[in-house]
Amino acid sequence: MSSSVATKPSAPPPKAAAPARTQRSVLSRVLARPEVGALAAAIAIFLFFYAVAEPFRTLPAFATVLYASSTIGIVAVGVALLMIGGEFDLSSGVAVATSALAAAMITYQFSLNMWVGVIFSLVVALAIGFVNGYLVMRTGIPSFLITLSTFFILQGLNLGITKLVTGTVATPNASALDGFDSARAIFASDIPLGFMTLKVTVLWWFFFVAVASWLLLRTRTGNWITAAGGNQASARAVGVPVPKVKIGLFMGVAFLAWFLGMHLLFNFSSVQSGLGVGNEFIYIIAAVVGGALLTGGYGSAVGSAFGAFIFGMTTQGIVFAGWDPNWFRTFLGVMLLLAVLVNLYVKNYAAQRK
């Protein structure tokens, strides 16, 4: 058969001697990681507050900073994975409130055990995530628009249903309900370490970041997440189940929003219906400061933790420095800009080294 072919095939090209492999240096490889810019920025901001604000230098202050960071970081790590997967979620902030309100009201109104409310609100949260993901995959409408709609729907529902059920804009105090204490132990306890008292959310935050990092870098699912965000058509063509991956990511964000909602409920015993509005941007910014690309396909879970830490330090540092809190947002904006610039600078430097 090959006689009918013009080219004489199957003569393998002479095996060229393999050129010497250049393994990039450890420093180059470290600098090429997405989170390294955020780490540099976090260190710079830490040193800055350490220098200007004396109360910032104590360990209890550090515990406070970590706690503030964890309340952002828990959701931000899910948002980071979602963004690496190429999607946005603008409903993550209000989903926190929805979860907490759902748990508090169903338990209080029907005099149930608190754990029933915890499970019920988990189902609600996962359903929100599923609907977000399903609509995005099914319609092909950008997730920005779908989740913006969910954001408004949930914001209205939070207020409307709370008003309808309780007559006010907050849930009644839930601390006397059965199972409140055991749930509080999981979601909102204090861990005395002797030299400082740590909120349990800090440990949960570290745990979620570790799991997410492992998932992203060491498992097949992580490969699929990066591929789905980097080039959805390619990923699909080689057999990656893109819709499953993305719906899973939306549900992951919803799960973490639920977790934070549970923390707020058990920490403060009562939930305001307007809670969480605006935080979705903070989660997204933490992920972006941490090296996640707005266009998807690149980023890290650890980076989102650095991003959240920068936020935590800034919010608390301003207080510790005794500055006028009216300037908080302005200062936050400047800090963010600096963090993003440092990030960019480090990335360019790393690229030039190659």
Place this chain on the structure above:
Amino acid sequence: MTDTIAEHAAPDLKAGTPLVEMEGCGKSYGAIRALEGVNLTVNAGEVACVLGDNGAGKSTLIKIISGLHPHTEGTLRVDGKERHFSSPRESLDAGIATVYQDLAVVGLMEVWRNFFLGSEIRKGKYPMAPLDIKAMREIADAELQKMGIFVKDINQPIGTLSGGQRQCVAIARAVYFGARVLILDEPTAALGVKQSGVVLKYTAAARDAGLGVVFITHNPHHAYLVGDHFIILKLGRRVLDKKRSEVSLEELTTEMAGGQELAELSHELKR
């Protein structure tokens, strides 16, 4: 190179047995009929070339076989069984690997991750089982070297490779995963002369190893170098369907350039 392909080719392939058969296949996107009434047989050990201008229906044809868009009329048989692929996964599982011109790889991911994307090696079967990264790096590196592709660092993002190299990685991947049918979508369109030569050699090697190859191109010169069977599509219809022995390069080139229409046009433009 040839050895690598032979090594991974399915052992039951016999030259001449039909692997993919399309009969009266067509596809409509709403009111638009992108492809209609196409017959195509891909035999083991043969290269079927599909030629056509932009919008002729070439892409639609391969999307049907590779499971990206199911056909809406006619029948598609793979290994003698009628199939209706609803996802690329099903097509891949049937041994059909497609190398796309534009969407071959994920640019920001490492070379080895791209090589194994969708078919990762894991240390276990449970849902969160870790990847066997060491094995994947070594295999990807070794397979690429065997095909004469030397990357500086197997951990570098594949976007840093040249277009030809990326194309070759995609072909190496398809071959490594034991494809029975290899679909190449305009593999030489974005390449220089030398790199096109490399891709054409792989194509011939895959054929000699017994794979059925579908070679999509708008370059009749490239097609005639490797093809056993030629089909020309125009506006979703088949306008030429001939074996190599029945057609000359001139005829292919003329037909591709517009054939009768071109003759009329030249008559019209004559001064």
